[in-house]
Amino acid sequence: MGEQAKLSVGGKDIAYPVLSGSIGPDVVDIRKLYGDTGLFTYDPGFTSTAACESAITFIDGEEGVLLHRGYPIGQLAEHSSFMETCYLLLNGELPGKDELTSFTTTISRHTMVHEQLRQLYQGFRRDAHPMAIMCGVVGALSAFYHDSTDIADPEHRKISSHRLIAKMPTIAAMAYKYSVGQPFMHPDNSLSYTGNFMQMTFGVPAEKYELHPAVEKAMDRIFILHADHEQNASTSTVRLAGSSGANPFACIAAGIACLWGPAHGGANEAALNMLREIGTVDRIPHYIERAKDKNDPFRLMGFGHRVYKNYDPRAAVMQKTVREVFDALKVKDPVFDVALELEHMALNDPYFIDKKLFPNVDFYSGIILSAIGFPTTMFTALFALARTVGWVAQWNEMISDPYQKIGRPRQLYTGAPERDYVPVAKR
Numbered sequence: 409m410g411e412q413a414k415l416s417v418g419g420k421d422i423a424y425p426v427l428s429g430s431i432g433p434d435v436v437d438i439r440k441l442y443g444d445t446g447l448f449t450y451d452p453g454f455t456s457t458a459a460c461e462s463a464i465t466f467i468d469g470e471e472g473v474l475l476h477r478g479y480p481i482g483q484l485a486e487h488s489s490f491m492e493t494c495y496l497l498l499n500g501e502l503p504g505k506d507e508l509t510s511f512t513t514t515i516s517r518h519t520m521v522h523e524q525l526r527q528l529y530q531g532f533r534r535d536a537h538p539m540a541i542m543c544g545v546v547g548a549l550s551a552f553y554h555d556s557t558d559i560a561d562p563e564h565r566k567i568s569s570h571r572l573i574a575k576m577p578t579i580a581a582m583a584y585k586y587s588v589g590q591p592f593m594h595p596d597n598s599l600s601y602t603g604n605f606m607q608m609t610f611g612v613p614a615e616k617y618e619l620h621p622a623v624e625k626a627m628d629r630i631f632i633l634h635a636d637h638e639q640n641a642s643t644s645t646v647r648l649a650g651s652s653g654a655n656p657f658a659c660i661a662a663g664i665a666c667l668w669g670p671a672h673g674g675a676n677e678a679a680l681n682m683l684r685e686i687g688t689v690d691r692i693p694h695y696i697e698r699a700k701d702k703n704d705p706f707r708l709m710g711f712g713h714r715v716y717k718n719y720d721p722r723a724a725v726m727q728k729t730v731r732e733v734f735d736a737l738k739v740k741d742p743v744f745d746v747a748l749e750l751e752h753m754a755l756n757d758p759y760f761i762d763k764k765l766f767p768n769v770d771f772y773s774g775i776i777l778s779a780i781g782f783p784t785t786m787f788t789a790l791f792a793l794a795r796t797v798g799w800v801a802q803w804n805e806m807i808s809d810p811y812q813k814i815g816r817p818r819q820l821y822t823g824a825p826e827r828d829y830v831p832v833a834k835r
Contacts, residue, residue: 417445432466448818460647461809464497464801465638472718472766476636477501485725490631490794491515491601494573497636497801512601518574519595519604521582522552529586538583538789539668545579546572547661557655559807568656569800576796577601580789581608587785602628605793610781622736623780626729630776633722633769634791636798638715642666642673646799647806648815656803663799664792673788673795679710680774680784683743683750692750700759710771711754718766726772727751730779739779747775 412423413436422444425437435458442448451457466475474481477496484493488502495503495511503511528548532541549571550557556567582592585608593608603624611617637643645666649659667673686695698706713720730744751767754760777787806812 415441415445417447420445429461432468442818448820450820454644459639459644459815460806461811462639462802462805463500464805465636465798467638467715469713469715470718472721474637474721481633481721482725485629485632485722488632489600490628490635493632493635494797497797498569498804514570515574515601516595516597516604518571519578519597521575521578525552526582526592529582529592532586534587534589536587538580538587538786539664539673539792541583541586542579542789542792543661543664543668545583546576546664547658549575549657550655553657557657559650559653559655565656565804565807569804572656572660572800573797576793577605578608580786580793581605583789584609584783584786600624600628602631620736622732626733626776627780629725629729630773630790631794633725633773634794636795636801640672641669642795643799643802646803650803650806651812651815653814656800659803660796660799663795667792667795668788673791675709675768676770676774676777676791677784677787679770680743680778680787682709683746683775686746686750688742689745689749692746692753696750696753696757708750708754708765710774711760711767712763712765713768718764720766720768722769723767723771726769726776730772730776733776733779737779741775741779743778744775747771 410428411426411434413426415422415424424441426434427437428434438449449457464477466478467473476484476493477500479488479496479502484496488496491512492503492508494515495508525545525548528545529541532544553568553571556564556571558564578595585592591613593611593613595604596607597604599607603619606619606624606627607617639647642663646659646663649662650656654662670678686692695706695708698704699708727748730747733739734741734744751771754765754767760766774784774787777790778784782790
C-alpha cells in the first residue's frame with residue numbers, strides 16, 4: 409500500500425491513495441469521495457485538480473520547464489521542425505528519416521479542402537473576424553469528411569487527425585484572403601508545411617511568392633512553441649467536448665471558440681497593443697507606475713502566466729526569433745525597443761520580482777507576427793493553427809483512455825431552496 413491522504417469528515421476517517429506520475433506533483437485520488445462522504449471538492453478554475461492522466465506535455469511552472477514527450481521546448485524550437493514536432497506529439501517518439509518523410513507527405517496530400525467549402529466563405533461578411541470564420545468552417549468539416557468521424561475506429565481517428573493538421577493552414581489562409589478581398593491560393597505540395605501556409609496567405613496569382621528563409625524558420629518556430637501546452641482552457645474544452653463522443657471536427661471547433669478569448673489566445677494581440685500605446689522607451693517608467701497602482705485599470709499585458717511562476721521558457725526563444733526576423737527583414741520598430749527595455753526594467757523591479765510577473769510567450773510573438781505582415785486579427789487564428797496538433801493529440805489520448813468518462817463537473821449550489829409555484833395573479 410502506497411502513501412495515502414487521510415480525510416476526517418462526519419466522524420469518519422477515510423483514506424485516499426496518493427498517485428505519482430513520472431515527474432511533477434503527486435495527486436490525491438478522490439474518485440470515490442462522493443460515494444464515501446456525500447461531499448464534492450470545490451475548486452473554481454480547476455487550479456488544484458487533475459482532470460485526466462496524460463503522457464503528452466509536462467509543465468513545471470515554478471522552474472519554467474515545458475516538455476513535449478520529455479523533450480525541452482527550447483531544444484525542439486532550435487533543432488526540430490514543426491512537422492517533426494507534430495509527429496512526436498501524435499506518436500510519442502521522434503520520427504526516423506523515412507517516418508518523417510512519409511508523415512510529411514501524408515500531411516501535404518491532405519492540404520486541399522473540399523471545393524464547396526469555398527462557397528461557405530461567401531456567407532461571411534468581409535469584415536468577419538478570422539476566428540469567427542474558422543469556428544464555422546472547422547465545425548462544418550464533419551459535413552464534408554464524414555468518412556472519418558467514427559471515433560471508435562483507430563484508422564478513422566488517424567485520418568481525421570491528419571486532415572485537421574493539414575487543412576488548418578488552408579482554412580486560416582483562406583480566412584485572411586477573404587478579409588482582404590484577394591483570391592484564394594491553392595496549396596503547393598512542393599513547399600514545406602510552413603512555407604505553404606505563407607504562400608497561401610501572402611501569395612497572389614499574378615506573381616511568384618518569394619519567402620525569406622528567416623521568416624519561414626521564425627514561423628515554424630512559432631508553430632512549435634504553440635503546439636501544445638498541457639491542460640489549458642482550450643485543450644480542456646476539446647477533451648470535454650470529446651468526452652461526449654462528439655466527432656473530432658466538432659471538438660476542434662470547440663477548442664477554437666475557447667481559444668478566441670482574450671485571456672487565452674488573444675493575449676499576444678493585447679500585448680502588442682500595449683507596447684504600441686507606450687510608444688517610446690522614455691514613457692515606460694510612467695506605465696510601470698500605472699501597473700503598480702491598484703486603482704489604475706492599466707495592466708502590463710504579456711507578463712505573468714497562470715502556470716509559469718518563472719520565466720516562460722518559450723519567451724527566451726521568442727526574443728531571439730524577433731532579432732533574427734528584424735535583422736533579416738531590416739525592420740526597425742520602436743515597439744521592439746520598448747519591449748526590450750520594458751522587459752529589462754520589469755525583471756529588475758522588486759514589485760514584479762515579488763509577484764513573479766515575468767514575460768511570457770505572448771509578449772514577443774505579436775511583435776514578430778506584425779513585422780512579418782500579419783494583421784492583429786490573424787494572431788489568434790495562427791495560434792489555433794499551431795495548437796491543432798496538440799488538441800488532436802490530446803483528443804486521441806482521451807479517446808484511448810479506458811478510464812475516460814463524459815465530463816460532468818459538480819457545483820456548490822447557492823440559489824433558492826425548493827419552493828412552491830405561485831400563480832401570476834397572486835404574486
